[in-house]
Amino acid sequence: MADIKYYDVILKPVVTEKSMNLMGEKKYTFLVHPEATKSQVKEAVEKMFAGTKVESVNTMNCEGKKKRVRGTFKFGTTAKTKKAVVKLTADSADIEIFAGL
Template structure:
């Protein structure tokens, strides 16, 4: 397993209609490092965004999609997605406010 620091765990937020709708329930979706554990994800969110308290973390591994360009076949990179549930008294995450 990789030695990940908290700032290496979260790669970017997922901005879709479904993830934006879940924000009203204090659920935030991020792409995370493929070797990150739920504990590391929880620690990273609480350290990077002040005033947040994580209740639960759900993760899913996304396999790469098959792609073809002419006779050459390949796959896109694997990804890991995490849905983070914050407590009701927790502060909202600021990066989603302008979206």
């Protein structure tokens, strides 16, 4: 297991229609480091965003898509990713990077 610091865990937020609808239920979606665990994601969210308390974390591993290499009949794949859906407690502060979207 790699030694991952809390500021390396969260890569970027996922901004889709589905993730925006989940924000009404205090659920936020992030792309995270592929080797990050649920407890590391929880720690990173609580340290990076002041006033937040995490209730639960759901993660999913997304396989890379098959892509055809330009000009040939060979196939390659895009990089694997990992997503995390973080649910905050009812008395927790909202995450500000999603404000105004």
